[in-house]
Amino acid sequence: MQLFFREFGQGKPLIVLHGLFGMSDNWLTVGKKLGEHYHLFLLDLRNHGQSPHSDEFNYTVMAEDVEEFIQTQGVERPVVLGHSLGGKVGMELALNFETPVERLIVVDIAPRAYHHSHFKYFLETLLSLNLSQMKTRIEIDQWLSKKIPQPAIRQFLLKNLKRNEQNRFEWKINLKAVYQNLEHILGPVTSNNSFDEPVLFLRGEKSDYITEEDVSTIKRLFPLARVHTIKGATHWVHADAPQELIKEVREFLSA
Structure with a gap:
């Protein structure tokens, strides 16, 4: 690759x-x-x-x-x-x-x-976020603040946001693959x-x-x-x- x-x-x-x-x-x-x-x-x-x-x-x-x-x-x-x-x-x-x-x-x-459970929690939180309904980064941050109260952690995670060719939000990180392989990564x-x-x-x-x-x-x-x-x-x-x-x-x- x-x-x-x-x-x-x-x-x-x-x-x-x-x-x-x-x-x-x-x-x-x-x-x-x-x-x-x-x-x-x-x-x-x-x-x-x-x-x-x-x-x-x-x-x-x-x-x-x-x-x-x-x-x-x-x-x-x-x-x-x-x-x-x-x-x-x-x-x-x-x-x-x-x-x-x-x-x-x-x-x-x-x-x-x-055995850090917070990685799994962060992944599950991001995967549960419906980006198609979000119009601005502020809106996304506000949604995440209910799940992840620490501003510094949210800002770090939100660096993974980008807009695609249709000007819609999507993740740079492959959340699904990371989540499915988390056991290997924590090993x-x-x-x-x-x-x-x-x-x-x-x-x-x-x-x-x-x-x-x-x-x-x-x-x-x-x-x-x-x-x-x-x-x-x-x-x-x-x-x-x-x-x-x-x-x-x-x-x-x-x-």
Whole structure:
């Protein structure tokens, strides 16, 4: 599958993979700053953003998409940075594919399975929304506010809205495919291999996505991994502490 991507900067190639419900747009601010030092590729994963939709949605096929992108674009030994869902795609690529990855940066996700019910709730809420009856984004936001009271979460989800050629609202994200494959997405990344290159795990201080219990699994799969906590950050590290994230990435890649 040919993924949509944004490209800028020069230097060492750095591929950035967004999280669930996200898209390359979410990383533009951080990406442009990193693009001052690296050759950036911001990808839309399948079923997200401007990339194609598919009923298949799991870490194997998403890693295959990234591998195809690397080969098609002639990218040599890239650094891969992934947040949440994208972090697991990066782990799958590094552990189970032959495409050479120079280094890996994983933002606030561990290789284990998760049981966060709010993802299912968000998907069910969006699927129950009849977009054909909605005329404005404000109207959609007002409808969602009854189900999802947090404005920041609603605005993040609403970035997935677009108007089609008939000027009607539709979702960029393939909600049906994500919902039907949610069990795979919440599942672990497993491998009989290890990735023996440097890896940086960045976790938010206010997030529970990477716990102390996860470190042993991380070290088994990624023997050279280092886990660093970013103070004050939630799961959305790149939004809460962009300067600290950029600093850690640059220091890790220059070491």
